[in-house]
Amino acid sequence: MKMTLMYVDPMGDATDRYGATAGLYDLMAASSRPAQLTAVESLLAVLRPNVGPILDLGAGSGLNTAAVLDRVPEAHLFAIEPSPSMRALILDKLAARPDWHQRVTVRPEDFFSAPLPERLGGAIILGVLGHFDAGERAAVFAEIAGRLPDGGAALFDLQPPERPRRVEPFELTIAHIGDLAYSAIAESWPIGGDRMRWRISYLTLEGERVLVEDTVEHEYHHPDPTAIADEAGRADARVQRLGESTFWLLTR
Numbered sequence: 001m002k003m004t005l006m007y008v009d010p011m012g013d014a015t016d017r018y019g020a021t022a023g024l025y026d027l028m029a030a031s032s033r034p035a036q037l038t039a040v041e042s043l044l045a046v047l048r049p050n051v052g053p054i055l056d057l058g059a060g061s062g063l064n065t066a067a068v069l070d071r072v073p074e075a076h077l078f079a080i081e082p083s084p085s086m087r088a089l090i091l092d093k094l095a096a097r098p099d100w101h102q103r104v105t106v107r108p109e110d111f112f113s114a115p116l117p118e119r120l121g122g123a124i125i126l127g128v129l130g131h132f133d134a135g136e137r138a139a140v141f142a143e144i145a146g147r148l149p150d151g152g153a154a155l156f157d158l159q160p161p162e163r164p165r166r167v168e169p170f171e172l173t174i175a176h177i178g179d180l181a182y183s184a185i186a187e188s189w190p191i192g193g194d195r196m197r198w199r200i201s202y203l204t205l206e207g208e209r210v211l212v213e214d215t216v217e218h219e220y221h222h223p224d225p226t227a228i229a230d231e232a233g234r235a236d237a238r239v240q241r242l243g244e245s246t247f248w249l250l251t252r
């Protein structure tokens with residue numbers, strides 16, 4: 001039997017655009033996780049947990065929320081995750097750690113609807129900035145930078161490619177677990193301005209046989225770093241790339 005779910009998100013505001021992604025999210029993130037964790041660790045030194053909670057915007061499955069809870073015992077986390085299926089993953093991680101429950105809040109709203117704390121001790125904006133257009137990004141930077149103390153910082157990333165271009169289909173084997181394999185096939189096209197349209201199929205395979213195929217399409221912004229620097233500047237913040245990586249620090 002083959003089950004197929006085709007989930008197209010032309011408006012970009014469907015309630016659970018991460019429904020197809022959530023099932024394999026942590027397995028898929030595993031290969032990029034060491035680099036992401038290194039970037040999160042460089043943020044730890046400039047966190048100010050005494051000023052306010054640490055925002056995890058688009059917290060996803062909670063990998064970074066959990067990393068900060070684990071490494072900074074005095075930190076409180078304010079995680080925002082509007083996707084029900086991704087939120088289930090972060091809550092699942094928290095279910096295993098009742099000792100963290102007094103130090104973390106998981107809000108179900110999107111960024112502009114969530115009641116942000118007055119002050120922030122730092123922020124994590126990973127894998128999510130591309131969901132915002134230029135005006136929204138400037139507003140995100142302003143909302144966050146305005147809540148940080150002087151010298152406070154937010155970690156963000158810019159997903160490749162740096163500028164929109166055609167990305168031919170490529171397959172990523174995510175994991176072999178028991179008798180089955182999990183993989184993803186991704187491709188994308190420029191669709192104007194800084195936007196690209198991504199199509200990603202998530203496959204569960206038994207040998208050559210496809211047992212599950214979930215396909216999702218979504219639009220994602222790939223802004224030029226100079227545009228980002230300008231948007232941050234308008235929020236009285238500056239940005240600095242972490243080495244040659246895709247990770248950046250925004251500092252107030």
Ligand SMILES: C[S@@+](CC[C@H](N)C(=O)[O-])C[C@H]1O[C@@H](n2cnc3c(N)ncnc32)[C@H](O)[C@@H]1O
Pocket residue numbers: 018029057058059060061062063064080081082083086109110111112125126127128131
């Ligand atoms: C690629 S995942 C990244 C998850 C996590 N930050 C990580 O790095 O593993 C992007 C997440 O951003 C969330 N997201 C998308 N639009 C958002 C918005 N407007 N406000 C808050 N979160 C949003 C999605 O639901 C999704 O879980």
